[in-house]
Amino acid sequence: MAKKVLIVTYYWPPAGGGGVQRWVKFVKYLRDYGWEPIVFTADGADYPVLDLSLASEIPPSAEVIKHMIIEPYTLYKLISGKKSKEKIDPNFLSQGKQLNWKDKLAVWVRGNLFIPDARFLWIRPAAKAIDKYLVSHDIDAIISTGPPHSCHLIAKQVAKKHHLPWIVDFRDPWTGIDYFDDLRLSSFALSRHKKLEKSVLDHASCVITVGKTMAADLAKITDSRIEVITNGFDESDRPQQHAITHDGFEISYIGTMNDARNPLGFWQAIANIKQSQPSVYNNIRINLVGAPELIVIQSIEKFSISECINYVGYVTHKEALQYLDKAAVLLLIINNTSNNKSILTGKIFEYLMVKKPILCIGPQDGDAADIIYRAQAGVVLDYKAVDSISDFIMQQYQMFVNGSDVRMRGDIEQYSRTSLTQKLATVLNEITHK
Numbered sequence: 001m002a003k004k005v006l007i008v009t010y011y012w013p014p015a016g017g018g019g020v021q022r023w024v025k026f027v028k029y030l031r032d033y034g035w036e037p038i039v040f041t042a043d044g045a046d047y048p049v050l051d052l053s054l055a056s057e058i059p060p061s062a063e064v065i066k067h068m069i070i071e072p073y074t075l076y077k078l079i080s081g082k083k084s085k086e087k088i089d090p091n092f093l094s095q096g097k098q099l100n101w102k103d104k105l106a107v108w109v110r111g112n113l114f115i116p117d118a119r120f121l122w123i124r125p126a127a128k129a130i131d132k133y134l135v136s137h138d139i140d141a142i143i144s145t146g147p148p149h150s151c152h153l154i155a156k157q158v159a160k161k162h163h164l165p166w167i168v169d170f171r172d173p174w175t176g177i178d179y180f181d182d183l184r185l186s187s188f189a190l191s192r193h194k195k196l197e198k199s200v201l202d203h204a205s206c207v208i209t210v211g212k213t214m215a216a217d218l219a220k221i222t223d224s225r226i227e228v229i230t231n232g233f234d235e236s237d238r239p240q241q242h243a244i245t246h247d248g249f250e251i252s253y254i255g256t257m258n259d260a261r262n263p264l265g266f267w268q269a270i271a272n273i274k275q276s277q278p279s280v281y282n283n284i285r286i287n288l289v290g291a292p293e294l295i296v297i298q299s300i301e302k303f304s305i306s307e308c309i310n311y312v313g314y315v316t317h318k319e320a321l322q323y324l325d326k327a328a329v330l331l332l333i334i335n336n337t338s339n340n341k342s343i344l345t346g347k348i349f350e351y352l353m354v355k356k357p358i359l360c361i362g363p364q365d366g367d368a369a370d371i372i373y374r375a376q377a378g379v380v381l382d383y384k385a386v387d388s389i390s391d392f393i394m395q396q397y398q399m400f401v402n403g404s405d406v407r408m409r410g411d412i413e414q415y416s417r418t419s420l421t422q423k424l425a426t427v428l429n430e431i432t433h434k
Contacts, residue, residue: 013054032421041065170210205224254320334362
């Protein structure tokens with residue numbers, strides 16, 4: 001008989017994004033390894049991105065418990081002057097972004113009053129709802145995934161009261177996240193954040209995180225067991241046919257592109273190709289799949305390369321993978337921030353799945369670089385390495401002209417969703433056997 005694990009997550013379909021995919025895929029495959037997943041999530045959540053297609057990934061018989069949440073972003077919208085129906089990206093601090101006084105006030109409220117995050121009002125009622133559920137239902141373990149880190153505080157209360165083994169999943173850092181210092185925290189709020197983080201980590205049966213650098217950073221805070229279980233790719237998602245066609249040389253980027261991910265060196269390289277190799281430039285199309293911020297669009301216009309940019313906008317996960325599979329080069333940007341060595345975006349693994357050459361712009365000694373080089377999947381170049389970026393593009397363009405469909409051949413099986421779910425199940429077995 002399968003053991004049961006309760007998963008506390010804020011992000012769940014119809015929400016889109018990598019954080020949703022991580023746990024949808026775990027839920028999809030956990031049964032294969034002897035665990036029955038039960039999902040506890042928010043009802044009435046204000047998700048910034050939607051992807052209705054992800055719901056088809058959830059096993060029909062999987063139990064999903066939804067509990068009403070009060071979103072305090074109404075207050076933020078009131079302070080900042082945003083429209084009531086306008087979607088708010090939880091990462092609206094966007095590293096390096098210029099904020100007006102209303103935004104600065106909203107940031108202060110976010111950091112000092114919404115502790116640990118904007119979902120803090122959900123903690124107590126969610127914990128009570130789970131308590132009520134457990135009166136008539138048995139579970140063997142509980143998992144919380146954050147951000148939002150309010151999910152961890154919900155799970156902590158439940159795990160402590162019911163004496164349950166508890167796994168804490170850090171998809172992103174808490175106090176170590178790159179914009180944390182921009183929250184304009186009072187000394188009290190800073191202390192509160194750090195105490196809550198340490199309490200969560202210390203009480204966990206095991207902490208899992210997506211990369212080795214983040215794991216090392218967390219090990220400085222707690223003595224709890226820490227395991228790295230990266231994001232990954234699902235082989236069943238691999239595009240079966242090219243639904244998107246274009247006769248030219250395509251470079252595709254998937255995801256948000258903001259100030260911290262604005263690849264000025266890449267734009268300059270494209271501009272240089274336009275100047276020195278106009279015939280090549282005229283055959284290049286750059287697909288930006290997602291919604292780039294205004295500052296990115298302004299940079300593109302400044303370099304006078306707008307005509308080769310295809311602003312795709314948000315698409316379903318399935319459609320995004322089709323853009324990857326059709327591209328000649330996959331563009332990956334690591335945030336140009338102080339903690340960039342630890343950044344390991346979920347999209348990198350789906351880039352690996354389609355086995356097209358990756359042009360990664362970021363730190364050459366970071367977690368992303370380590371994975372790319374181990375998989376022999378492409379190159380990692382510095383943000384300002386304009387000549388090296390243009391050389392790589394021209395090299396790949398020449399292969400394209402010669403009719404080569406370049407596919408990388410490195411070993412990536414360890415990043416498959418099934419392998420990663422097996423690793424998670426192993427951790428669950430070990431903490432429950434204790």
